[in-house]
Amino acid sequence: MMNEQIWKHRGPLRNTQQALDSGTVRLGFIGGSITDARTRHNWPEPVIAWFKERYPHVRLFIENAAIGATGSELAVFRAEHELIERECDLVFVDYSVNDEDEPSEKRMRTREGLLRKLLVDGRRDVVIVHTFRQSFYREMSEGGTPASVADFEDLAEHYGIGSVGMGMHALEEVRRGRMRWEEWLPDGLHPTERGSLSYARSVIAFLENELSESRHAVKPDEKFSLPTPLNPDNWEKASSLPLSELETEGPWVIRRWPHLEWMDQVLETSAIGAKLKFSFVGRGLSLGFDFGKTSSELRYRLDNGPWEISVRERPDWCGNDGWYRMYTVAEDLIYGTHEFEMEVIHGDRPDCKGTNCRLALVGIL
Template sequence: MATINDKENEVVRVRGELTNTKRRLTEGKLTIGYIGGSITDGRSGHNWPEPVTRWVVANYPNTRIVVENAGIGATGSDLAAFRAKRDLIDRGCDLVFVEFAVNDNGAPTERRNKTREGLLRQLLSSGTTDVVLVYTYCQDMYASMKEGRMPPSIAEFEALAEYYGLSSVWMGLHALNEVKAGFLRWEEWLPDGLHPTERGSLSYGVSVIDFLRRALSDDLADAERVSRSRPGALPEPLAPGNWERVAFVPLEDVRTEGPWSIRRWVTLAWIDQALSTSAIGSKLYFSFEGRGLALAFDFGKLSAECRYRIDGGAWQATARERPDWCGPHGWLKLETLADDLPQGRHEVEIEVIHGNKPDCAGTRFDLAFIGVIK
């Protein structure tokens, strides 16, 4: 296990150069992407991307800065692997910050390694996007950090950073160091142990700004001489079965039984359309080519459950948790039904059920997308 003190730069680790970022700054337009969970989500108006963006805008006044904040609370790198193209790549992001050390913390190592590497390989595949990993803090990391050890969720991200030559910023360590030095009170940082206040977000942002100062310290004029040819192919992946190749089953191709409608989704910006019903017993039928299947929902305490079977196998039922903070709807939640099927064509049947759980208070079934893992 890597330890904090093993690193020459504890908080900021610069690997390689922000070649695309430097070039775009000289050309006069830079698009910055952010993706992560609630700590990155732009809807609060004060999370760490705000001071970072303001610093870039203030220091490069002759460059038009475009921001694509794709952070969504209570989501991890699994959902991000399906969102990367729509919310970052297709929007022309030149520099992307990835923050999932906290929200992936509870996922098994094998699972998070596959989803994280798949996300990173998608972002890196064009050769025109710089990717930086950033690590925040949750209370489960306290014991490891107190003993000078790197929490497993972060250490596994660092293995990917080393392999792909990606810079990283340990924002959580920077804030903890401020607490230890008396510059920041714990309650100013994380009153609930997870979500930073405006002061805590500023601490996170300052560590990223310190990284940008270092990484962009070279004369930007040198960037004009950097070759614009696409770099060589990515190295072989570390994780077999990573989620680099994903696709979608169009909602229009789904066969339905019962009262269904496809609706433009006006309540959650990350969903374009949803396949929707509130009738128990309604069914869906579709096929896909691949080895894995995941469904995304507008989810909450009013959501129904479903039972499903693949290729005529045994029926299985979902039983999703609804934490106290979960609202009636509005949580873009991913449910992975399979990740290890034989590669090929598969047939799927889904039936809406109530679930009969005390916290399952409704019968809404709002399907945002059907994701396929190739």
Template sequence: MTQIWNHRRRLERTLQRIGEGTLTLGFIGGSITDARPRHNWPEPVIAWFSEVFPQVTLKVENAAIGATGSDLAVFRAERDLIDRGADLVFVEYAVNDYGEPQEKRGRTREGLIRQLLAGEGRDVVLTYTYMQEMYEAMMNGEVPDSIAELEQLGVHYGLGSIWMGRYALDEVQKGRMRWQEWLPDGLHPTQRGSLSYAHSVIKFLERELVERQAEPARDEPGAELRAEPETESGYGSGSDLRAKPEFELGTQPESESGLNYGSDNGLNNGSTPGSSTWNRPDPLNPNNWERVEHVPFENMKWQGPWVIRRWVNLEWIDRVLETAAVGAKLSFEFEGRGLALGFDFGKASSEFKYRLDGGEWKISSRDRPSWVGDEGWFRLLVIADDLTEGPHEIEIEVIHGSAESCTGTDFRLAFAGVIK
């Protein structure tokens, strides 16, 4: 069996908040984690916290949005998780980042993790769900690249991780769950599949927040790494096994329990993420997207009928800069090495032509899948991520798209995000 649970640094901030009587859970990811269906895996996990810690006032900030990736998340984390006081954040992007280039998703994922760990920090747990493109690798006992790359970050930053997709696939292979009960549409679990994902998370939390507290901290002198054989309830009765080493990218060591206690990457300095004395390691990718900022609408210039409007259609967007006029123009200056634009997007959205620093004009061409409506998709378009660090200017002109699926000219800019 490949590793499902990877226990690294303790969830110190979570334990502290439980002791204080108030805990805020945070979730960020795609549609598999999105709160709106009300049957996804965070729901049983939230219920477990309420059951096991009834004395704690539990707050939930589920910032997951379907059809979005970690690139959009770096521009949302401060507003939707950090400023709302999330103490424990579950990150789920193995699936939604799958189709992105390796270099890009490496930059965005590490940027998100570094944002969450900055300052006073918080506990972060990586969770890996499933898509059919992972099937062949998993059936061959390998780790899909999208997951292996996240594990690299988990090891580097000492973050625990849970391979929920592996846990669910094991249930199918053991005959506990039918495939169609797990993934009725091939990707999105409903009640039974989401419960399987939740069970894997709950077992991780039982170990971290209940059983592991009876053991000495890993950074205390004489502390040992221990893994217990799995029982029906998830963990064993006390027989100790020496922990297996971290799995190599693409392979994992076999483990009777599916548990792994991995390297802290030399971070055993007596402190943990979420404590004031913990220092983040240097980034694996120096071009990560940790440092981002927004360009205020008030700093932009435009020609034509534009309006800054409070946005009531999507709770994730405070305001939009809006026009529906073909030929309307927009420009603004920014300082950094990259630029990304966030939109309320759909079939009725416009396209636009743009140029940077007076260069060649380019035309946006965004797909409009059958499932998308006229609006309502919080969508990111990366304009550039490899500019020379410094001042730049972008010019934009609204046009009607040439694709048949483009049915309107709504230009609804949620933000202009600068990558530093």
């Protein structure tokens, strides 16, 4: 029973095996801080080391596109450039933790959009990994499945994607006395080196099964085709609008952005009252910012409607900037041409310590 909770094998990793046979493999990772490469000790590192040990003659390329404090809403806009254009053969997706605070309907739309983008041409395998946060503990201890994980499993089942319950594997190690809790999650969320190794071991066990000789011998299926989406409003058509197409009023500049490696350019101002506007064709709009305590708030409207003001939380862990944060303006518009207008304002709250507006992404649905 425990194995079934941790490892779910739904389909052979054919693209990965073909890549191994060819002598070149490209591994992709996308998720939040638990998968982010910048700590240098997160779970992808032992998985990468395992690949090199098991397949010493294979040239291995790594595309770790995970960013701390981000969810699948941002990932669906980044997948094309960060993973698909880089021809990844196998992509690990980690958003069970970071999407937990989103409504189920929204996270199902963004996640399914991400998966459909990755799977559409049949040229890469996808594995979903479920990490852990303190809020999952009670339900998992009682044999249940947190809602964010259950939602992802529904998608995995629909698309025949394998999944690994890394959090369940680590929790079981604590239960058996193999690892202390503080060795795993000293802050209730981010693993130490020991906790990351536990996560990695669960993934390695999954890969050893999937890439075994018996599975390798399975004959390929017919040409891959995507099944009908579970949610017709998923974000698979997500695209972005170039910053150069925005009409501005006030002291805006487009800068090459050296402060956050995932952003190539930002449209920046710190001037209260600076404005921008643009038109787009679609049914929704999501904006991405380099955000922090010194960021502005936004006064905005769609299609000459009523003005709204953003109120974005700035948690204690949030710095003055450096958080690639999304802001969903709308996602259920009537498909067609829409106009967006925005003005930079101060948040007028104690936690708002500046008026920096640094727009990195204009995401269209």
